[in-house]
Amino acid sequence: MMVEPWLIYFSIFAASFLLVQFAYGFISGDLMARRRANQRFSAVDGVGSRHAERRIDVAKQRGLGSSLTAEAPGALRILLLQSGMVRRLPQSGLAFIVLCGGYYILLSFLPWLILSIVLSCVGASLTVAGFLMFMRARRIGRFAEQLPDILDIIVRSLRAGHPLPVSLSLVSREMPDPAGSEFAIVFDEVTYGRDIREALDNLYRRVGYDELGFLVTSISVSYQTGGNLGDILARLAKMLRERFRMKRKIKAMSSEGRFSALALSLFPFIMFAVINLLNPNYYGEVWGNPVLDVAAATGAVLLIVGNFVMYKMVNFKF
Structure with missing residues (x-):
């Protein structure tokens, strides 16, 4: 299935634009934090009707509505609340569409159009959920400190x-x-x-x-x-300070195991990419061989089991 060149160019432009936006957001994080703090201080120190309006505006930025309540009816809203993201539907919808287009291009080799579309939407949804979970974990970590x-x-x-x-x-x-x-x-x-x-x-x-x-x-x-x-x-x-100190100590002692798990997980994929780059015909003779499918499936299962075991070894509950 061929992909139109304009679609490829548009996806590259959209991906580059989003990458620049995310990079700018992370680089200017301190500036944005100070700006939000100034808004909060002006809301706390304000007077009269403007005082109430600014307080409500702070709450709306957190997705809480004008009632200043925190009841979250769904798992997605709970995730949004705990991630601290300011909900902007147009930008979020555009990012989701661009992600779907990028996954669709990556999956364009599949012979079934419906399957490519479904997998693209699933991949984009998982990417958005993963990003929100990352932001949630980072925000909770800052709050814990x-x-x-x-x-x-x-x-x-x-x-x-x-x-x-x-x-x-x-x-x-x-x-x-x-x-x-x-x-x-x-x-x-x-x-x-x-x-x-x-x-x-x-x-x-x-x-x-x-x-x-x-x-x-x-x-x-x-x-x-x-x-x-x-x-x-x-x-x-x-x-809480003692618990936090213990967590940091455990994290430092288990850092070698986490790095080993990351290195062992990425090593097969890095070697595959390097070999294909240096010698594109290296795997040419085994493509399509039924034994390759069994070997790849076995390797994937062993990789998942190994990561699960190492995750249990370096993560503790106390």
């Missing part, structure tokens, strides 16, 4: 005599994104009449970080039974 400092700010504010909502507002002012924006939304929800425990539960669902449940549970129990919340959160901050 900020959580002990968040608890320290709340503890100092409580010991200074401030009520808990004011302490949460202080976190939104002092901490950069993602913690600053998330706690600004929590403060907004409490300001507009939502119970503080419900607002923290919404925060837990938006962020998706397991250890954040300790903070939510501590505040909920303190509201029901009383007690010195400052001392509880101080001990919690110390415990």
